[in-house]
Amino acid sequence: MTDMSYLDGNMLDGPLREVFAVDVSGATGRCASCGATGPxxxxxxxxxxxxxxxxxPACAEVMLxxxxGxxxxxxxxxxxTFLQVPLPPA
Amino acid sequence: MSPGFQGRRRSAGPALPPGQYLTEDFPVLSAGPTPRVRPDAWEFVVTTETGTEHRWTWAEFTALPQETPTVDIHCVTRWSKLGTTWQGVSLDVLLDGVDTDAAYALVHSYGGYTTNLPLADLRGGRAWVVHGYDGRDLPAEHGGPARLLVPHLYLWKSAKWVRGMRLGVTDTPGFWETAGYHDYGDPWREQRYAGD
Incomplete structure (x- = not known):
């Protein structure tokens, strides 16, 4: 029986292209270590x-x-934990 | 094999690994803030694969037999520095009483840095924990109070601010080895990145 509940990873291309094409330095990130959230x-x-x-900047742990090469x-x-990326209204 | 291809040239100046350039100063590279570790708070711990710990305080470490290796060092960012002189303790001395069947070491530092090496590369007079450089105490920006020195591998393996190592039967990649850098890092084979 074929598992039809997932899609090939190729489908991520479009959605991630929209995210990674943005200026990430303008995004908001949450530190996985201490939870501090900021630009x-x-x-x-x-x-x-x-x-x-x-x-x-709060706990000095590595975020990225x-x-x-x-x-x-x-x-x-x-x-x-997450990157919050501002986008134009969908 | 051609007759001229039997080893490194000895007469025409210093031989550098491929892709390296010679520097006379000593660049400071760091992946984070410089830890400030007082010698009286410093310790070095070797943990075997069975969990046995071997610890040295600063006083115990500096009382061990000392060596002053003069070696060439090669950074993966392409600079090499020749004839650097250090003072410290051979890993052969530190590992002498350590009963282990491990094949790998994951070295860890004050500040959280890690790097992995085959245990064999830490033996045989090729690796030291050094606390002196060029006749002086090792400055904090170069890894003081003490750092690893494994000059036959790229310098990211010579962990600054070294605190100890965990021996294991399996290889556990360290800080740069989990971010694209080569697991072994032989400069003469130009093993910079994974797969090189």
Missing amino acids: MAGLRVYSHAPGLVARC RLVR PDRAWLDLRGI
């Missing part, structure tokens, strides 16, 4: 490192990591 532009970013490490990038958002 992503308020994070403390350590850039003298092998990647970008963005830390919560971005590593840029020559032909790839890795994005770790484990430290963020």
Whole structure:
């Protein structure tokens, strides 16, 4: 029996394209460690490192990591419970 | 094999790993705020796969036999620095009385940083916990009071502000190894990113 309750991950392309095309520094993020919620532009970013490490201004835990290789990038958002992204009315 | 391809050149200046450039200063890289750990509050803990803990206070650590390795260091951000001199304790000494069948170490630091290495790379006179650099106490921005030094791997493996290591039978990737960087990080094979 075929499980028809889910869709192929390709369907995420459109919905995520709308989200990731925005300026994330203008989004609001919630720290997964302490729960502090505020503008992503308020994070403390350590850039003298092998990647970008963005830390919560309240508890200093890592909220976001971005590593840029020559032909790839890795994005770790484990430290963020949610990103609230302003969008035009649907 | 061509006759000229039998090892690194020894006569034409310092040999650097591929993709590296030489620097004379000592860049400071950090993924977070610099921890300020007083030596009297510092400890180093080796935890085996069975949970046995081996601890050293600062006084106990600095009373161990000391070495002053002079080594070349290679950062994955492409700078290399040659002939750096450190003071510290060989991991061979620290692991001497540790009964373990582990194959891997997950090193952890004050401030939360982690990095993973095969345990074999910490043995054989190739790895130290150092507390001195260039004849002085190791400054906090370079990992003081003490850091790991494993110069045959990219420098992100040489964890600053080292606090201890957990030995395991399986490999657990650390901070940069879970964000795209290579699990092993051999600069001579240019193992920068996962899959390199």
